[in-house]
Amino acid sequence: MSEQATVLVVDDNSDNIDVLNGILRPFYKIKAALNGELALKIANGKQKPDLILLDVMMPGMDGHEVCRRLKASPVTSNIPVIFVTAKTEIADEESGFALGAVDYITKPVSVPIVQARVKTQLALYNQQRELEKKVKERTKALENTRAQIIRRLGRAAEFKDNETGMHVIRMSYYSKFLADEINANSDWAELLFDAAPMHDIGKIGIADNIILKPSKLNDDEWKEMQRHVEYGAEILGNDDSPLLSLAVEVCLYHHEKFDGSGYPHQLKGKNIPLSARIVAIADVFDALTSERPYKEAWSIEQAFTYITEQSGKHFDPDLIEPFKNCLERIKEVMVKYADEHERATFGNM
Known part of the structure; x- marks a missing residue:
């Protein structure tokens, strides 16, 4: 490796x-x-470890639970974990491997075994990253074509609503910026960038007399409008593709709120998938800062104030500051992908 790897013990x-x-x-x-x-705090930090040596028997959160949470998060799922423990039963080893650990070292540890196992797993991890990089480079043209098709599919939903044509492009960039800012796995961040445009694809299934109604929706109409998240999941289908699976996740949950008051399932807090928590912020921010037939565009400052006020209510409080850190990149996208009637305004930013 070009520089010293970091090992978390x-x-x-x-x-x-x-x-x-x-x-x-x-x-x-x-x-x-x-x-x-x-x-978990260190693993989710700016400088993520390249490998984790993890004890199993710890008070409070044991090693198995730590590993489970690491592997469940796109921010830390790729970090190799080696269990280091005095538990030597085969069943214990099976449990560790089932959770996603790559190796198992028993206590008391042997110096050459520890050095050899760590060196081997770091080399494999590095090879995996290099292989993923080469595969990504070789399939770049295909991915670009796929991304264009997906974005155009996402924009199809905008023709059914008062949203603007560039909305899905801008909010997709904002979603990726936020994913990158929290150090999410780069491949996952790219998938989110491609999946985000499809967040409202289900609006295609909503009748025009509801979605285009200029006045406030009644209770029955609002219930039908909320079903666009389910329609979106049905349109995308039950596919094993990582992209479409993530798109379904975004469709279903991006209207959930951190305090549990959202829809369709009233999920609360971290039970809402990370993808949906990210897209929720990106989607609302772009809606606020965009002009609509029924409202003027808010300033960036006003939008950030609203997002902050909704911390812990609508939005995940852990994502607010990272989103603010994306401000300069957000401004660039707002200018580059401004709607035609907004270009004069954004040109002076």
């Missing part, structure tokens, strides 16, 4: 951390955590 016993630190520090950068909560 997680153990509730500081002596065990010292042992592993002594074995590995000559070769790698070492970070340490005495509990699962701190381990």
Whole structure:
């Protein structure tokens, strides 16, 4: 590797951390955590570890739960995990591998075994990243074609609504910017960029007399309007494609709210998929800052104020500051993909 890899050692016993630190520090950068909560915080930080050595038996959140959460998040799912534990039963090893661990080291540890296993897994991880990079380069033309088709499919829904033609493009960029800002897996961030335009594809299934109604919807009409999330999932279907699976996820859940008051399932907090929590912010921000037949465009400052006020209510509070950090990139997209009637305004930003 071109620079020293970073290894995160997680153990509730500081002596065990010292042992592993002594074995590995000559070769790698070492970070340490005495509990699962701190381990997750470090793994989700700006400088993610390249590998995690994880104790199983810890008070509070044990190693199995830490691994489960790491693998469930697109931010940390690719980080290889090696369990380091005194539990030596075959069933224990099977449980660890089932959770996504790549290896299993028993205590008391052997110096050459630890060094060899860590070196091997880091080499495999590096090879995996290089292979993924080459595959991505070779399929770039195909991905570009696919992305164009998807964006045009997303824009088809806009013809049924008062949204503008460039809305789906702008909010897709905002979604990717936010995913990148929280250090989500780069492949996942690209998938989200391609999936986000389809968030409202289900509006195609809503009758014109409802979706184009100039006045306030009555209760029955509002219930039907809410069904666009289900229609979107039906249109996209039940496909094994990672892109379409993510698009279905975005369709179904981007109107859920962090406090549980959204629809269609009233999901709350982190039970709402990360993709939908990201798209919710991007979608609302672009709607606020865009001119509509029924409203003037809000300023960026006004929109950010609203997003902040809705922290913990509509939006995930952990995503607010990262979204604000995307401001300069957001401005560039607002100018580049402004609707025709807005170009004069954005040209002066």
